[in-house]
Amino acid sequence: MSGPERTAAGVGLFARGTRFLHRRWQVLLRLAGWSVLETGQTFLLGYALARALDDGFLAGRSGTGLVWLAVAGAGVLIGALGTGRVYGAVAALVEPLRDRLVTRVVARGVREADDGALSGLTQQVEIARDTFAGLVMVARSFVFTSVGAVAGLLALAPPLLLVVGPPLAAGVALFAVTLRPLARRQEAYLAADEAVAARLGAVCPGLRDITASGAEERIAADVGADVDAELRAARSQARFSVLRTAALAVGGHLPAVLLPAAAPWLLDRGVTPGALVGALAYVTQSLLPALGTLVHGLGTSGARLTVVLRRLAPQTDAGRPVGADGTHGVRGAAGRTGAAGPAPAPVPAPAPAPAEPALRLTGVTFSYGPGAAPVIDDLDLTLVPGAHLVVVGPSGIGKSTLTALVAGLLEPVRGGIRVHGAPVPSARAAALRVLVPQEAYVHSGTLGENLGLLRPDPVAEPELLAAADAVGLTSLLERLGGPGAPVDPAALSAGERQLIALTRAYLSYAPLVLLDEATCHLDAQAEERAERAFAQRTGGTLVVVAHRISSARRADRVLVLDGPRTAYGTHGELPARSPLYRELVGHWATPSDPALALGDADGVDAVAGAGLAGDGRHVVAHRAVGQVQAPGDLGDGGATGGQG
Numbered sequence: 223m224s225g226p227e228r229t230a231a232g233v234g235l236f237a238r239g240t241r242f243l244h245r246r247w248q249v250l251l252r253l254a255g256w257s258v259l260e261t262g263q264t265f266l267l268g269y270a271l272a273r274a275l276d277d278g279f280l281a282g283r284s285g286t287g288l289v290w291l292a293v294a295g296a297g298v299l300i301g302a303l304g305t306g307r308v309y310g311a312v313a314a315l316v317e318p319l320r321d322r323l324v325t326r327v328v329a330r331g332v333r334e335a336d337d338g339a340l341s342g343l344t345q346q347v348e349i350a351r352d353t354f355a356g357l358v359m360v361a362r363s364f365v366f367t368s369v370g371a372v373a374g375l376l377a378l379a380p381p382l383l384l385v386v387g388p389p390l391a392a393g394v395a396l397f398a399v400t401l402r403p404l405a406r407r408q409e410a411y412l413a414a415d416e417a418v419a420a421r422l423g424a425v426c427p428g429l430r431d432i433t434a435s436g437a438e439e440r441i442a443a444d445v446g447a448d449v450d451a452e453l454r455a456a457r458s459q460a461r462f463s464v465l466r467t468a469a470l471a472v473g474g475h476l477p478a479v480l481l482p483a484a485a486p487w488l489l490d491r492g493v494t495p496g497a498l499v500g501a502l503a504y505v506t507q508s509l510l511p512a513l514g515t516l517v518h519g520l521g522t523s524g525a526r527l528t529v530v531l532r533r534l535a536p537q538t539d540a541g542r543p544v545g546a547d548g549t550h551g552v553r554g555a556a557g558r559t560g561a562a563g564p565a566p567a568p569v570p571a572p573a574p575a576p577a578e579p580a581l582r583l584t585g586v587t588f589s590y591g592p593g594a595a596p597v598i599d600d601l602d603l604t605l606v607p608g609a610h611l612v613v614v615g616p617s618g619i620g621k622s623t624l625t626a627l628v629a630g631l632l633e634p635v636r637g638g639i640r641v642h643g644a645p646v647p648s649a650r651a652a653a654l655r656v657l658v659p660q661e662a663y664v665h666s667g668t669l670g671e672n673l674g675l676l677r678p679d680p681v682a683e684p685e686l687l688a689a690a691d692a693v694g695l696t697s698l699l700e701r702l703g704g705p706g707a708p709v710d711p712a713a714l715s716a717g718e719r720q721l722i723a724l725t726r727a728y729l730s731y732a733p734l735v736l737l738d739e740a741t742c743h744l745d746a747q748a749e750e751r752a753e754r755a756f757a758q759r760t761g762g763t764l765v766v767v768a769h770r771i772s773s774a775r776r777a778d779r780v781l782v783l784d785g786p787r788t789a790y791g792t793h794g795e796l797p798a799r800s801p802l803y804r805e806l807v808g809h810w811a812t813p814s815d816p817a818l819a820l821g822d823a824d825g826v827d828a829v830a831g832a833g834l835a836g837d838g839r840h841v842v843a844h845r846a847v848g849q850v851q852a853p854g855d856l857g858d859g860g861a862t863g864g865q866g
Contacts, residue, residue, distance in 0.1 A: 242322075246315060253311035253358075257366045259304025264370030264508045265377075266297030268500035272378050275496030308362070316355045323350055360515050367512040371504040378497040385484050386477040386505060390513075393473015397517055400465045407459040414452035421448050428663060433631055439649050470517050474510035481505065578643030580734055580763035581605040581628060586637035588620075588627055597623050598634070601788065603781070605765070607642075607733065610757045610776070612768045614806060615783035621767045622660075624783070625738045628765070629657040641734055656732040658740035662723035664714060670705030672722055676730035686729065692755040693725045694748050717743035724752050728759065735759070737766045746772060771807065782806075 243250060270290045278287020375382045425441055432441050481502055488498060583603040589596045597620040605611055613621050626632045628639060630647035644651035656676060664672055674681040686705055690696050698718050720743050727735055735756050741749040753776060756764045766773055774780045774793050782789040782796060782803045789800035796803040
């Protein structure tokens with residue numbers, strides 16, 4: 223919320239608060255009436271003590287002194303009676319406020335479908351109620367205690383007020399001057415803390431996809447900026463809190479020091495020893511505690527109450543409700559207003575260098591630990607832009623490890639990886655590739671927000687619909703209600719989540735797409751449609767970790783991971799060159815059989831079936847991501863090698 227908006231909101235809250243209190247003037251009179259008894263208690267505390275000393279014990283009349291002490295004790299009892307009645311009056315003032323806030327929250331939650339209504343009803347309303355009651359008690363106590371103490375000082379000896387009054391007035395004035403700036407700093411700190419919590423709440427559930435999409439540096443910078451803002455707000459609040467402590471020292475502690483220091487001057491002007499002791503009692507037992515409670519209570523709770531009331535009773539702008547963060551809703555990927563999505567998407571992929579291969583691995587070796595056997599051993603691989611490679615092999619041989627290395631999620635022990643000339647890992651390489659894992663990530667929000675997650679700009683609806691048609695998401699999109707429909711990730715099947723993730727990757731600007739068994743929950747027809755869409759994607763290069771022979775048949779080249787017997791070639795060439803591939807082909811009796819060894823645990827879980835078959839239409843509504851080339855082959859120098 224900007225400065226003018228914050229000022230307008232503060233004025234609005236003050237005006238509504240004034241009207242609320244004005245309508246309850248009878249309750250305020252009752253509260254003031256019972257509080258007068260506390261004034262009498264404060265007055266008798268110092269006055270009776272002074273009379274007990276001057277007229278009683280110091281004059282040799284112990285009985286008189288005891289009587290005055292009894293009067294002081296009676297004042298305490300009378301004050302306790304008043305305090306008990308005060309709580310009833312405060313309740314009569316506070317409960318209507320709570321009822322109004324509950325009504326507001328329920329109206330917004332039920333009529334406007336506000337998803338924050340439950341939190342407002344169960345927590346924020348109670349915070350507002352308790353804080354308001356505390357502020358009423360604190361302000362009332364200070365006012366009536368101060369009146370009783372000042373009246374007592376005047377009754378004892380007017381010169382006493384000359385010593386106590388100026389520092390007390392200076393302390394209260396200093397506190398009053400710092401109250402608004404300190405409240406703003408406290409509110410800024412609360413807002414910064416909420417921003418950090420909101421940022422982490424959006425980032426943490428999507429850490430895997432943030433890493434896969436190469437947005438680590440940007441997200442780290444965004445989170446770091448929020449944390450730094452909170453740190454600055456906390457330091458500013460701490461520095462300004464010194465003035466609050468100074469106000470308490472000047473108004474409460476300084477009079478307790480000045481009274482003994484000014485004792486000779488006061489005694490020369492007719493102030494009695496008893497009156498001096500009574501003045502000290504007023505300062506230490508009444509004024510100092512009341513001022514301390516006011517400074518700490520009003521200084522802290524006032525800002526808290528203001529923030530909570532702004533959450534529960536938001537201002538309006540041109541008839542539209544303003545959210546807690548001052549926004550008016552978030553524009554979804556397909557141009558509809560919806561809930562705010564997760565962390566910001568990465569920037570568009572930079573244009574690849576025309577002369578660079580889409581992917582180059584040079585002597586790449588990786589193992590999970592210093593003493594472990596290499597999972598990938600001295601692997602060389604080169605893919606030109608537009609290539610379509612399928613990776614096969616038994617479970618645990620290193621297929622997912624290979625895609626993780628290319629994506630930059632893992633770093634090789636030896637060797638180098640480049641994506642369109644950019645070294646992996648690097649921010650440039652991360653922007654040039656997108657990884658779709660087996661377990662697809664879908665967040666709450668609208669379908670359009672999910673599909674546009676990897677785009678820095680909103681996706682035009684025609685482009686989004688064309689991408690959905692190309693990948694095979696149209697049936698699910700229509701069933702959910704279009705791009706603006708809300709998505710419940712738990713209500714989607716694994717195959718439906720994969721289709722959403724595939725379409726999201728299709729809409730990204732990254733030219734290199736890595737599908738790590740990203741279609742394992744789709745049936746054969748849906749898988750074919752999705753893979754063909756990516757293969758025909760303008761300027762795109764496709765690497766697929768396959769689990770069906772049909773994927774290998776569609777690819778330009780197949781990479782068979784088999785430890786030291788790793789092989790590379792076309793689907794027609796490899797059975798003669800790779801015993802493992804020949805064995806795998808022998809087990810692929812039908813197009814839907816897994817492209818793994820018999821008995822492999824990674825079987826097919828086809829949960830997205832009917833209605834997802836391809837229809838031969840592969841509309842690419844996607845702007846160019848680099849040089850447009852026809853699908854190519856491995857270069858002559860790109861032989862795939864292994865150990866031995």
